Amino acid sequence: MFQESPISAEYIVIKALENGVTIIGLTRGKDTKFHHTEKLDKGEVIVAQFTEHTSAVKIRGRAEVLTKHGRVEAGI
Ligand code: TRP
Numbered sequence: 001m002f003q004e005s006p007i008s009a010e011y012i013v014i015k016a017l018e019n020g021v022t023i024i025g026l027t028r029g030k031d032t033k034f035h036h037t038e039k040l041d042k043g044e045v046i047v048a049q050f051t052e053h054t055s056a057v058k059i060r061g062r063a064e065v066l067t068k069h070g071r072v073e074a075g076i
Pocket of ligand 1: 027033
């Protein structure tokens with residue numbers, strides 16, 4: 001998927017619906033580790049891509065998540 005570069009990967013959008021929403025990046029590959037944590041306060045938005053280092057994210061708290069698969073709300 002990222003043989004060339006992750007720059008062309010799809011973006012996802014995460015909008016915090018409350019203070020203290022946490023986005024945790026999980027490593028790509030055989031081992032699954034937390035490698036980055038980002039805190040968002042209510043109304044803050046992250047626009048992000050998956051990369052060769054990150055294959056999944058875990059979201060704690062109420063947040064709106066937009067991807068090409070649609071909209072999902074976390075934390076309800
Ligand atoms: N290291 C795992 C991987 O690259 C990370 C991962 C991907 C994951 N999807 C997941 C962890 C779903 C938990 C649930 O495949």
